[in-house]
Structures are given as C-alpha cells and as structure tokens.
Amino acid sequence: MKKVKSLKEAVNLINDGDTVSFGGNVLHRAPMAAVREIARQNKKSLKLVKTAGAQDIDLLCAMDCVESVDAGFVSYETKYGLANHYRQGVQSGKIKGNEHACYTVICALRGASMNVPFMPVKGLNAGDLLVKNDYFVVVEDPFSGEPITLVKTIVPDVAIIHVQECDEKGNAIIYGPKFEDILISRAANKVIITTEQIVPESRIKLNTERIDIPGFLVHSIVQVPNGAAPASCYKKYEVDDKSVSAFIKMSSKDEIRDYLKAYETKDYLGERMGRRL
Amino acid sequence: MMTEGYRVSDIMTCCISNMLQDNETVFHGVSSHLPMVAMKLAKSMHAPDLVHLNIPGGVNPSSIKQASYSSAGADLLGTAEAYFPLEEVFDLSMRGKLDVAFLGGIQFDVNGNVNASVIGDYHKPKVRLPGGAGSAVLIPTAKKAIIWRVKHDKRTFVETVDFTTTRGNLWRIVTPLCIFEYRKGKLHLESIHPTSSLEEVKNNTGFELIYDEIKYTDSPTNLELATLKKIDPYDYRSIEF
Numbered sequence: 247m248k249k250v251k252s253l254k255e256a257v258n259l260i261n262d263g264d265t266v267s268f269g270g271n272v273l274h275r276a277p278m279a280a281v282r283e284i285a286r287q288n289k290k291s292l293k294l295v296k297t298a299g300a301q302d303i304d305l306l307c308a309m310d311c312v313e314s315v316d317a318g319f320v321s322y323e324t325k326y327g328l329a330n331h332y333r334q335g336v337q338s339g340k341i342k343g344n345e346h347a348c349y350t351v352i353c354a355l356r357g358a359s360m361n362v363p364f365m366p367v368k369g370l371n372a373g374d375l376l377v378k379n380d381y382f383v384v385v386e387d388p389f390s391g392e393p394i395t396l397v398k399t400i401v402p403d404v405a406i407i408h409v410q411e412c413d414e415k416g417n418a419i420i421y422g423p424k425f426e427d428i429l430i431s432r433a434a435n436k437v438i439i440t441t442e443q444i445v446p447e448s449r450i451k452l453n454t455e456r457i458d459i460p461g462f463l464v465h466s467i468v469q470v471p472n473g474a475a476p477a478s479c480y481k482k483y484e485v486d487d488k489s490v491s492a493f494i495k496m497s498s499k500d501e502i503r504d505y506l507k508a509y510e511t512k513d514y515l516g517e518r519m520g521r522r523l
Numbered sequence: 524m525m526t527e528g529y530r531v532s533d534i535m536t537c538c539i540s541n542m543l544q545d546n547e548t549v550f551h552g553v554s555s556h557l558p559m560v561a562m563k564l565a566k567s568m569h570a571p572d573l574v575h576l577n578i579p580g581g582v583n584p585s586s587i588k589q590a591s592y593s594s595a596g597a598d599l600l601g602t603a604e605a606y607f608p609l610e611e612v613f614d615l616s617m618r619g620k621l622d623v624a625f626l627g628g629i630q631f632d633v634n635g636n637v638n639a640s641v642i643g644d645y646h647k648p649k650v651r652l653p654g655g656a657g658s659a660v661l662i663p664t665a666k667k668a669i670i671w672r673v674k675h676d677k678r679t680f681v682e683t684v685d686f687t688t689t690r691g692n693l694w695r696i697v698t699p700l701c702i703f704e705y706r707k708g709k710l711h712l713e714s715i716h717p718t719s720s721l722e723e724v725k726n727n728t729g730f731e732l733i734y735d736e737i738k739y740t741d742s743p744t745n746l747e748l749a750t751l752k753k754i755d756p757y758d759y760r761s762i763e764f
Binding site: 297 | 552553554556578579580581591592593594595596597600601608609610613616617636640645646647648649650651653654655656657658659660661663664686687688689690691762763
C-alpha cells in the first residue's frame with residue numbers, strides 16, 4: 247500500500263468524533279499544517295489529547311471542531327498569553343475541558359500502548375481533579391491495601407506527528423526533543439506522519455538505530471516543509487512570531503478562515519515538490 | 524521599580540536561587556523563565572552540581588540565552604549534557620528522586636490549597652485557566668515544591684480557593700512581596716522583601732497572616748546581580764512582570 251499521501255488525503259482519514267493526539271509540546275513541533283487542514287475540512291466533535299497544547303488546540307476550538315480536550319496545560323507561553331478560543335469554548339459549555347496532570351495523559355497513553363484498561367498513577371492523591379473527573383478512580387491496591395489512583399486508558403484513533411525526516415516506508419527520525427511523540431505513536435490506532443522531507447530509504451538506513459518511529463507503525467506519510475510552522479521545528483526554523491502574534495488577536499471565524507487560506511499554498515507545497523529519492 | 528540597583532524580579536530570582544542546594548535535581552516546566560534563571564544563578568554561585576531538568580529533556584543546558592519566548596524549547600537540549608525527557612522526569616519524581624519542582628498556580632489559600640484550573644464551577648467555569656500542568660502529581664511527590672507567582676493580591680491569596688488542583692506538600696511560595704513557608708498545614712509568612720512592608724503584604728492578602736517574627740528577605744548581592752547580567756542578559760526573569 248502506498249503510504250505517501252497528500253495532506254488532504256491524510257487528514258481525510260480522520261472521522262468526526264475521533265480521538266486525536268498531536269505530537270510536539272506547546273509551540274514546538276506541533277503538526278500545525280495538519281491541524282490547519284483539519285479545520286479546513288471542518289471536522290467535528292474531535293476529542294483532542296495532549297500533555298501541553300497551544301495553537302493546535304486553540305485553533306481547532308476556535309473553528310468548532312472540538313468536543314473535548316484532555317490535557318494538563320493549554321496555553322501559549324508567557325509572551326503570547328492564554329488560549330482564548332479554548333477558554334471560551336470551555337466556559338460556554340461547548341467544549342469539555344478534561345484537566346489532567348500532564349503525567350496522567352502520559353499514563354493514559356501508556357495504558358493504550360500496553361493495551362490495559364487503566365494505569366495506576368502515583369502522586370495524584372489529593373484535590374478536586376480526583377473528585378470531578380470520571381477518568382480518575384481511587385481504589386484499594388489489592389496487594390498492599392493502600393489507596394491507589396487509576397487513570398483510564400486513552401486510545402487515540404489517530405496520532406499526528408511532525409518529524410524532520412521520514413522515508414517512504416514511514417521510518418521517522420525526530421531531531422531534538424521528542425516530547426511524548428514516541429509514546430503517542432505506540433498508543434494510537436493510526437499514525438500519520440507529516441515530515442519536513444521524505445528522504446531516501448538508503449539515507450535512513452545509515453541511521454537505523456536513530457529511528458524513533460519504525461515504518462510498520464505508520465499508516466500515512468505527508469511531505470510538508472514548514473509543517474510545524476508557526477510552531478518551531480528544531481534545526482529547521484524558530485517560532486514564527488508574526489504569525490502567532492497575529493493569530494492570538496483574531497476573534498472571529500472569518501478572520502481565522504483567512505488565516506487558514508493564507509497558509510494553503512505553503513501547506514500543499516510538499517505534494518508538488520520532488521522527493522529526495 | 525528600581526530600588527538601589529535591583530528590582531523585584533531580581534529579588535525573587537535571587538531568593539529562589541538561594542533556596543536551591545548543590546547536587547539537587549531540580550525541574551521547571553513551561554512558562555517558567557524566572558525559576559529557570561534562578562536555577563542557572565544557583566549553578567553559577569553556590570550549587571555547581573545542581574541538576575537542571577526541563578520539558579525538552581536537556582540536562583544542564585550550558586546556556587539559557589536562546590529561550591526568549593519559551594522555557595520548553597529545543598535550545599535547552601541543544602546545549603545540554605544529556606537527554607532526559609519529561610516522561611522520565613515525572614517517573615523520577617514518582618520514585619522520590621526529584622528534589623525540587625517549580626510550579627505555578629492562580630489562587631492559593633492559607634491551608635496550602637492550589638488552584639490552577641478554574642474560577643467557578645469545574646464543568647462550566649466562569650474562567651477556564653491553563654491547567655495545573657504537572658502540579659497535581661509533582662507537588663505531592665517532589666521533595667520540595669516551590670511555587671512562584673508574580674501577582675500578590677487578594678484575588679490570588681484568598682480565604683478559600685475556587686478549586687483545589689492540588690494541595691499539601693508545598694514548601695515555599697515566592698511572590699513579589701514576600702515568601703510564604705508551608706508548615707504544619709498552614710502558610711506562614713517567612714520573610715518580607717526589602718521592597719515591601721508588612722502593611723503591604725497584609726493589605727494584599729485575603730487571609731489572616733501567620734508569622735512568629737517579622738523578617739526581611741536578603742537583598743541581592745552585587746555578585747548575584749553581576750552574575751545575573753551574564754547568564755540572563757536579555758532579562759527573561761522579568762518577562763512575567
């Protein structure tokens with residue numbers, strides 16, 4: 247099966263109502279081209295999962311694509327302020343904000359990767375998160391009799407991860423911080439890789455021990471140079487300050503539609519570009 | 524707010540630095556420029572073997588000067604000694620081997636309850652806050668949890684928090700006015716910054732202050748201020764002010 251697809255084809259694999267997990271962390275190596283395409287395709291009722299999200303979650307909340315967000319932290323960093331579309335969505339009751347402790351997202355994904363229904367979590371033993379959320383339960387440890395918190399496993403239907411290099415089989419290498427991306431790739435039922443460039447298999451073979459996500463786990467591959475922008479991508483580009491600053495000022499869906507439109511040429515560029523084969 | 528050549532952000536950075544000891548494993552997260560600079564200052568001054576841990580996984584980055592918009596960026600790994608990612612930092616804390624964690628929050632009460640989640644009802648909040656990030660698992664498990672907050676007013680230090688994201692096992696809270704110590708289940712006023720006064724702390728705190736004696740936070744030394752200029756030339760420690 248041919249794994250290399252256009253951005254439209256790959257994002258079209260996502261169904262309304264799917265649980266979707268994004269790679270990266272806050273403004274770093276988030277799969278933003280794919281996020282923009284999800285918004286363009288007007289996906290609905292997505293359940294987003296991420297330890298710490300920023301524009302990825304905020305943009306999809308703004309465009310009414312989201313039913314719930316499971317995350318430990320949703321905000322831009324200090325300089326750019328709060329994720330206002332996410333906040334308004336939760337405050338109006340349109341979006342369910344499922345707050346986690348970052349680590350409990352990790353544990354919920356570890357549960358998926360091991361195919362167990364829940365994971366015991368140390369640490370989370372006090373406060374209202376335990377009381378208000380049905381995905382946490384405190385039980386008696388059958389071995390010691392001590393209380394232990396369980397977090398319900400989250401199995402993403404789709405994971406979207408942006409990488410610097412990937413071959414046509416999907417063998418992917420992440421340069422710099424990997425954040426939770428390797429775990430996400432093991433937890434999800436379907437993995438979509440967006441990559442700065444598709445490189446020859448022979449080149450990846452020189453570095454097999456550096457492969458973070460082996461191709462057999464990968465369902466689809468999209469070549470999207472600058473596919474994390476305006477987030478940063480290590481060794482490739484920094485955060486696009488102008489784009490993030492412009493976005494956080496936008497309040498209407500029309501403004502954001504124009505913003506998405508302005509990215510179209512760039513987002514679809516990789517499909518027309520030759521691959522380095 | 525310049526008094527005798529230093530600012531409140533300098534006081535906060537220096538007093539946090541002085542809370543850190545040599546050889547401790549210390550973690551800061553996202554949006555955490557001030558503690559990041561304090562850790563670097565401690566390493567340059569009295570704690571050369573302090574272990575600096577962060578989200579991108581860079582152990583002991585040699586420079587923090589590139590971290591302008593983010594304290595979770597790849598630059599912290601680019602100049603690091605080793606790779607130890609977030610997942611593993613959490614596991615380390617669960618094993619009881621994380622000495623210090625820096626955490627935020629929006630509301631605090633005298634009983635050491637921390638709110639980083641919502642104002643109002645959890646399921647339909649008046650204000651949805653960014654979330655506690657790792658707080659709910661790190662505050663209970665790190666040996667010392669230090670909270671810093673650049674706002675000190677009656678909306679921040681309240682009688683009772685709207686929502687308890689986590690509680691207990693705090694160690695210190697550092698604000699622009701003072702330092703609180705968490706002891707025997709209560710926040711105690713430990714010291715007042717030289718730029719503030721007991722009256723100012725009282726007027727801006729929504730609960731009755733508990734203290735044995737009035738002490739003042741040490742002013743930054745000339746050496747500390749000179750070192751800060753070197754390690755933090757772009758003044759990231761003041762970003763939140």
